[in-house]
């Protein structure tokens with residue numbers, strides 16, 4: 001594990017990297033960068049890092065590894081800010097939920113340091129945000145996708161792979177475009193649907209008492225609608241090209257179901273629900289129940 005690790009952004013994802021490194025006995029120095037002096041004090045009080053400040057360029061000076069864990073909308077500025085302050089041998093990675101957009105921003109912001117950048121995405125999270133949201137075991141047994149480019153240095157890739165293995169994660173490599181298509185379907189679309197459903201019902205609930213009777217079904221389907229609206233607007237905006245086709249396909253499938261319900265046809269419902277149950281049961285079994 002690198003000796004000096006800088007983490008820019010100590011919310012759910014960056015904070016969990018810090019807590020995980022601590023819990024697994026990392027003996028080097030952890031440096032954190034947050035947005036306000038009050039957050040820096042809080043990060044130190046929580047024991048997340050050894051040094052904390054609000055200047056990303058100061059935070060990365062002398063670091064062997066830099067983990068950029070800010071919202072997608074703050075990636076471009078952050079990468080451009082740290083570029084001149086990076087040590088020559090430093091490896092840089094990110095945790096952003098979209099990869100083509102971050103790679104383009106890293107190429108522009110890091111310039112000649114781009115080869116030291118390893119695009120990454122831990123497929124693990126919760127609906128919570130902020131300094132208190134992280135936990136040490138967030139990445140244990142979870143997947144991390146790395147999307148190196150043709151220019152990515154092999155030793156930077158090895159350093160970042162080692163970070164995630166050290167946190168107990170399983171590392172997979174794939175192309176950035178494929179990553180964005182897969183995550184559009186399995187993460188970004190579900191978030192859009194959950195936000196839309198809760199908003200739609202909330203506007204109905206202004207006139208009725210429906211939420212008084214919502215229970216497990218509603219809670220299971222909508223947990224992720226408690227996620228941060230700014231974070232998710234950034235993600236959806238950055239991955240719109242991959243989200244639009246799966247969103248359109250889903251709307252078409254819903255229209256088919258609506259027509260079947262309207263016509264009183266049972267067979268299309270049984271076909272859809274049956275296929276869905278099988279697929280969901282296989283997914284649950286593959287995750288270990």
Ligand SMILES: NC(=O)c1ccc[n+]([C@@H]2O[C@H](COP(=O)([O-])OP(=O)(O)OC[C@H]3O[C@@H](n4cnc5c(N)ncnc54)[C@H](O)[C@@H]3O)[C@@H](O)[C@H]2O)c1
Pocket residue numbers: 008009010011012013014033034035056069070071072074078095096097098121122123124125126127128129130131133228231235
């Ligand atoms: N939430 C998830 O489930 C999840 C999962 C995987 C990856 N991600 C990705 O991880 C990244 C961080 O998400 P999060 O859930 O940890 O969000 P978060 O809001 O919990 O944390 C973001 C942190 O970045 C800080 N920050 C924001 N702008 C900054 C700036 N300009 N400079 C320095 N710090 C800044 C915030 O103060 C906060 O500490 C995002 O890019 C997101 O796409 C999120």
Ligand SMILES: O=C(O)C(=O)C[C@]1(C(=O)O)C=C[C@@H](O)C=C1
Pocket residue numbers: 096097122123124125126127186187188224227
């Ligand atoms: O479990 C959650 O709450 C999450 O939102 C985690 C989740 C997901 O959709 O699975 C969200 C965003 C990511 O980039 C990766 C993982």
